[in-house]
Amino acid sequence: MDFSLSHEQEQIREAIARLCEPFDAEYWLRKDREGGFPDELHRALAESGWLGIAMPEDYGGAGLGITEAALMMQTISQSGAGLSGASAVHMNIFGLHPVVVFGTDEQKRRWLPPLIAGKDRACFAVTEPDAGLNTLKLSTRARYEPGADGGHYVVSGQKIWISTAQVANKMLLLARTTPIEEARGTEGLSLFYTDLDRRYVEVREIDKMGRKPVDSNQVFIDGLRIPAADRIGDEGKGFSYILHGLNPERILIAAEAIGLGRAALARATAYAGERVVFDRPIGRNQAIQHPLARSWMELEAANLMVMKAATLYDAGKPCGAEANAGKYLAAEACFGACENAILTHGGMGYAKEYHVERYLREAWIPRLAPVSPQLILCFIAEKVLGLPKSY
Numbered sequence: 522m523d524f525s526l527s528h529e530q531e532q533i534r535e536a537i538a539r540l541c542e543p544f545d546a547e548y549w550l551r552k553d554r555e556g557g558f559p560d561e562l563h564r565a566l567a568e569s570g571w572l573g574i575a576m577p578e579d580y581g582g583a584g585l586g587i588t589e590a591a592l593m594m595q596t597i598s599q600s601g602a603g604l605s606g607a608s609a610v611h612m613n614i615f616g617l618h619p620v621v622v623f624g625t626d627e628q629k630r631r632w633l634p635p636l637i638a639g640k641d642r643a644c645f646a647v648t649e650p651d652a653g654l655n656t657l658k659l660s661t662r663a664r665y666e667p668g669a670d671g672g673h674y675v676v677s678g679q680k681i682w683i684s685t686a687q688v689a690n691k692m693l694l695l696a697r698t699t700p701i702e703e704a705r706g707t708e709g710l711s712l713f714y715t716d717l718d719r720r721y722v723e724v725r726e727i728d729k730m731g732r733k734p735v736d737s738n739q740v741f742i743d744g745l746r747i748p749a750a751d752r753i754g755d756e757g758k759g760f761s762y763i764l765h766g767l768n769p770e771r772i773l774i775a776a777e778a779i780g781l782g783r784a785a786l787a788r789a790t791a792y793a794g795e796r797v798v799f800d801r802p803i804g805r806n807q808a809i810q811h812p813l814a815r816s817w818m819e820l821e822a823a824n825l826m827v828m829k830a831a832t833l834y835d836a837g838k839p840c841g842a843e844a845n846a847g848k849y850l851a852a853e854a855c856f857g858a859c860e861n862a863i864l865t866h867g868g869m870g871y872a873k874e875y876h877v878e879r880y881l882r883e884a885w886i887p888r889l890a891p892v893s894p895q896l897i898l899c900f901i902a903e904k905v906l907g908l909p910k911s912y
């Protein structure tokens with residue numbers, strides 16, 4: 522059991538921290554006020570090759586593991602970029618995992634290099650308004666039409682909460698190819714990676730609580746033609762392909778949450794040392810110290826679970842329990858740290874210029890998405906404790 526980072530992992534942290542330095546707290550405060558995708562950060566990461574950190578070397582990636590990707594995402598978030606920075610590249614890092622595992626060589630050559638170079642931007646279109654967390658109830662329909670070139674699918678339906686759809690030119694889409702009443706078990710859904718053709722796809726931004734620079738949207742698809750060559754793997758098996766990417770996604774968002782929690786804790790600790798009330802720094806009071814100490818313990822304990830999940834994943838071992846537990850613990854620890862940071866700042870915690878209220882608004886995201894805390898508890902109860910499935 523070795524809990525230390527390797528030399529290479531330390532170097533990743535240092536390089537990403539340096540790269541994020543120009544994007545300081547004032548940059549993110551301005552982005553939070555005005556919106557606008559953080560193109561500059563996306564470009565800086567793409568130009569230095571970081572978007573391919575976990576992509577295979579044969580297609581221009583660095584071929585590193587989800588552990589290294591998690592460290593990178595955590596460092597971006599911890600720099601003060603929070604979820605606004607991490608979400609700008611999150612999908613690029615893990616999202617095309619089903620393509621890496623199940624795509625053909627031709628598809629990987631066509632899709633991975635432009636994504637790694639930052640030329641393509643992808644969004645991930647799964648959630649639907651009427652299905653919620655019950656993915657097997659998705660109703661966006663893809664109907665196959667044969668043709669000399671292998672044929673194509675015509676897709677119509679509605680998605681919700683699709684992040685980065687305002688700026689994406691590509692879409693990883695899960696859609697129904699077999700009517701729900703004829704589908705067996707988890708089959709009937711197919712996975713596509715295709716052009717987001719705005720002639721057939723209307724994207725409406727959702728006005729939301731936090732992470733203003735990275736949009737989330739309602740997406741209306743009406744008659745989008747997708748070449749059969751853009752289907753990943755077999756028809757009807759899309760749900761099982763998506764499952765392969767779920768654990769890495771949970772690990773990455775958990776790492777991002779810990780980064781955000783650490784950023785909040787650092788601000789709170791600095792303020793506690795500076796702010797003088799009753800003729801002494803407020804940080805001399807145990808009532809200020811203890812919540813911050815507790816947040817440190819919660820964040821670091823969650824981080825151990827997340828890194829365990831990442832290590833298991835990279836070793837090709839099952840990690841569902843650890844990835845889910847890590848995501849739950851990290852999100853709760855992050856939220857607690859952001860709340861404690863506001864309480865430490867007193868009234869100034871409510872002022873935007875002190876940044877911690879922005880962090881708290883962003884801390885809701887890893888709590889709510891991509892899976893809710895309730896569903897994680899249901900999963901652990903069933904899969905780890907052996908209790909009956911409750912949902």
Ligand SMILES: Cc1cc2nc3c(=O)[nH]c(=O)nc-3n(C[C@H](O)[C@H](O)[C@H](O)COP(=O)(O)OP(=O)(O)OC[C@H]3O[C@@H](n4cnc5c(N)ncnc54)[C@H](O)[C@@H]3O)c2cc1C
Nearest residue numbers: 645646647648653654682683684890891892893895896912
């Ligand atoms: C900022 C943001 C970005 C997002 N980005 C994307 C994206 O890029 N792509 C994408 O596809 N989706 C995205 N999502 C969607 C996200 O994954 C979903 O919101 C999430 O999966 C929850 O689904 P829902 O909102 O439909 O909740 P619902 O399924 O409506 O659930 C509502 C509540 O009921 C609870 N609940 C439901 N059933 C049970 C049960 N049986 N037992 C206990 N509790 C239950 C849930 O835990 C939840 O608390 C994003 C969401 C947010 C907020």
